[in-house]
Amino acid sequence: MTAKPSTHSNPNRRPWLGVTWAIAAVLVLAGAGLGLWRAAHRPLPGALNPGAAMPGNVSDLQQALANARKSDEISRAANAELQKTLAQRDEENASLKADIAFYQRFVGANADHRPLAVQAVRMHQQAAVWRFEAMIAQNTNRDADNSGKFTLGLEGMQDGKLRKLAWSDLRQDAGSDGVPYDFKLFQRVSGDIALPPGFAPTRVLTHLQPVGGAAVDNSFAWKDVFEAD
Missing domain, CATH: 1.20.5 (Single alpha-helices involved in coiled-coils or other helix-helix interfaces)
Structure with a gap:
């Protein structure tokens, strides 16, 4: 009798075939899982370098900050x-x-009837100079025009000695011969003087020289005319 080839598989080969398919399936699943993990953990474009992804953002923020600072400076200056x-x-x-x-x-x-005179004086220090204001007035002749020049001097102590300073000693512009005035009843005049170092004033000496009239002198204690800051 002729022997026929068997149509049944060899029972000894089935376990190895199953193992092979199992290994292949594990490798496929592992590869897919690795791909998914890499995709999930891949950095977004520009995450490592935000400036490269959004090149305009940094410059825009810097410009906005510069504008805000400039606006603040302008506001402070205006205030x-x-x-x-x-x-x-x-x-x-x-x-x-x-x-x-x-x-x-x-x-x-x-x-009261008051002839031409300096009625009040005020002295106020401004940096290196002293600002003076003097009120000149008269009410004896309300229709008369009063014009002339006003000057002042100082009396005080320097180096332990009494010293008087004239208008020419106190003015920085040597050509000034006085502050002009022209009024009917009263006028306020003002100007600047410079005191020499170490001079301590005690009195203010005012001098009016009317046009075509006799000079008028008045004096005021420094403590009464000095205005502190």
Whole structure:
């Protein structure tokens, strides 16, 4: 009898075939898992270098910061200028109120008759110079024009000795011969003087030289005219 080849598989080969398929499946799954893990952990474009992904962001922020700083500087400068202007207006208003009060006392029905004279003096230090203000007035002749030149001097101590300083000693511009005035009832005049180092004033000496008239001298204690900051 002729032998026929068997159509059944060899039972000894089946376990190895199963193992092979199992290993292949594990490798496929492992490869797929590795691919998914890499995809999940791959950095987004530009994550390592934000500036490269968004090149305009840094420059835009820097420009915005520069604009904000410039705006702040402008605001500060404007506020400082406003405060300076308000201080000047306050000073002008105070001076105007003082003039009105003086005028009311000076020309009122019960006002005393006062000949031409310096009625008041104020001294205020500004940096290296002293600012003076003097009120010149008269009410004996309300229709007369009063014009002339105003000067002042100082009396004080320097190096332990009494010293007098004339107008020419106090003025920085040597050519000035006085502050002009021209009024009917009163006028406020002002200017700057410079004190020599080490000089301690005790009195202010004012001098009026009217046009075509006799000179008028007045004096004021320094403590009464000095205005501290």
